[in-house]
Amino acid sequence: MSTASLSAGSDWSRPSLPRHAPLYVAGLAIVVALLLKLLLGWDWAGAAIIAGILNLIALPLWSAFTEGRRKAGDRLVTTLIWSAFVTICVPLAWVIIEVLGKGIPHLSWTFITSTMRNHVPGPTGGIGAAIVGTLVITALAAVIAVPIGLLTAIFLVEYGRGSRLARAVTFFVDVMTGIPSIVAGLFAAALFVLIFGPANQMGLTAGVALALLMLPTVIRSSEEMLRLVPDDLREASYALGVTKWRTILKVVVPTSVGGIVTGIMLAISRVIGETAPILVATGYLAGMNTNPFRQDQGMATLPTFIYDQYAHPDVASCALGQTCAPATWSMDRAWAAALVLIIIVMVLNLAGRIIGKIFAPKTGR
Amino acid sequence: MAKSIDVTDLDIYYGDFKAVEGVNMTIKAKAVTAFIGPSGCGKSTFLRSLNRMHEVIPGARVEGKVMVDGQSLYDSNVDPVEVRRRIGMVFQRPNPFPTMSIYENVLAGNRLNSKRITKSEADAIVEKSLRGANLWNEVKDRLGKPGMGLSGGQQQRLCIARAIAVSPEVLLMDEPCSALDPISTAAIEDLIHELKSEYTIVIVTHNMQQAARVSDDTGFFNLKAAGKPGHLVEFNPTKTMFTTPDNPDTEAYISGRFG
Secondary structure (H helix, E strand, O other), X not given: OOHHHOOOOOOOOOOOOXXXXXXXXXXHHHHHHHHHHHHHOOOHHXXXXXXXXXXXXXXXXXXXXXXXXXXXXXXXXXXXXHHHHHHHHHHHXXXXXXXXXXXXXXXXXXXXXXXXXXXXXXXXXXXXXXXHHHHHHHHHHHHHHHHHXXXXXXXXXXXXXXXXXXXXXXXXXXXXXXXXXXXXXXXXHHHHHHHHOOOOOOHHHHHHHHHHHHHHHHHHHHHHHHHHOOHHHHHHHHHOOOOHHHHHHHHHHHHHHHHHHHHHHHHHHHHHXXXXXXXXXXXXXXOOOOOOOOOOOOOOOHHHHHHHHHHOOOEOOOOOOOOOOEOOHHHHHHHHHHHHHHHHHHHHHHHHHHHHHHHOOOOOO | OOOOEEEEEEEEEEOOEXXXXXXXXXXXXXXXXXXXOOOOOOHHHXXXXXXXXXXXXXXXXXXXXXXXXXXXXXXXXXXXXXXXXXXXXXXXXXXXXXXXXXXXXHHHHHHHOOOOOOHHHHXXXXXXXXXHOOOHHHXXXXXXXXXXHOOHHHHHHHHHHHHHHOOOOEEEEEOOOOOOOHHHHHHHHHHHHHHOXXXXXXXXXXXXXXXXXXXXXXXXXXXXXXXXXXXXXXXXXXXXXXXXXXXXXXXXXXXXXXX
């Protein structure tokens, strides 16, 4: 609306800022901040903070002088929310760009398929064993945690509603959420030592530790999803003379399966990058071990591989008597492994979404 | 095989709260019985106690007798699941199963009970039930589409088809038209008239004209006061009820001079 169309004395229309005013102001704030950086020699962080503050002040002020107080308040809050959004996106984008930039150059088929067995310092070696180990251990964790978690959620929603046992379970699930991951690792390690003796290094130990960490997430998200199923559907099923367990199996769970799968995928993404519990439970192995039930051998995983490359880097060969700086080969491998880990998590998430979409109730319109 | 229902001294509780008190009535086979009364007077609660849906709510229980064809529904050796298999129910809000197609929705009662039926039997049941619910012509070309894609009135008729697909002996309807437009309501009322020849039908309604149109007998439920249990004020043939009711309260309610 242009000012020309405002009839004099009309209480209904008010002057308003141009449509893209927030963009203009943001652009101006950035330009001013860049100028300040050039002139006063500030660093990037300072310039970014100044740009944000300028933007936050300028737009509401402009609005206050033309549009009035209420609109100015609206502009202020809108700008705050957008600033928060952009701020949140910065580290995310940064991490992804950094990992992509440092990981891609070293990524190759040989790197993905070879192992660190008999490694001699140099750019060779790879993450084959680590990928297998991560997939095997995470799959074990899921196989343990998903049935227990889902059944617990079904108990909480369908059978235990409001009972003392259900309240206790909910409380302890909340407590479990707060267990530090290394404590889960220690617990699993101690448990398996009790059962199999002190020499145990089974991959299964790490799987149990990760399952412990997954459980609360699986229970909580499945519980929420099951609660969302309207009681109407349960009653409709009961009224057809269907037993309770078949109602749960055929009506309640299928109706909420999309959300349940998403929750399980989130839980998997959460534990797939765990390092500490795996180090404690199964240690790190340079070579390939595909059998998580072998007591005498641990398993390699991507997080422990990254840790190992960082903590025990290759040392560049150098003349006697000189101090040797660690070669960059290890860090290259660590970054490439990190990239592969992120890709695996993203693929799992996408797969979860697709599965959820396929099973989700259809509206049919 | 429509059955009659005899109710004797029925009290219904939610935990310690007595919701309905001292109901006595005989619901005739192959007839439509309507319950009217103000909100919260226990009509729906009473209806739900007729197929033991009532006890789905934690803490809900019943004292007294409900006899169907000489069998007491609340005997300790009676399985509520079996009761519900024989006494079907249609709810206030249409509630087709969102994960199932129209075809699967109609067969839900059979499939969920894991009854083994052949494809041709299944097709026959679906067609018969959908025809019975006056829905066949509208959906016969899209039986594989989700049941949720239908309009509200069609969904409700789908729910009725689903309920009659298991050939119940009694059909309970809890305000089946309250969420529907007049045209869908008329369709369902026609359907009730047709179903009467095969089923015993009990319907709860807030619409007095509807009760007068569809029912043979009418029961009027009321509350003595707020917080007191609901009770059956009068139970009579619909014609009597709407012309010369026994009870002045009934007359007041029916003629709109209530409260």
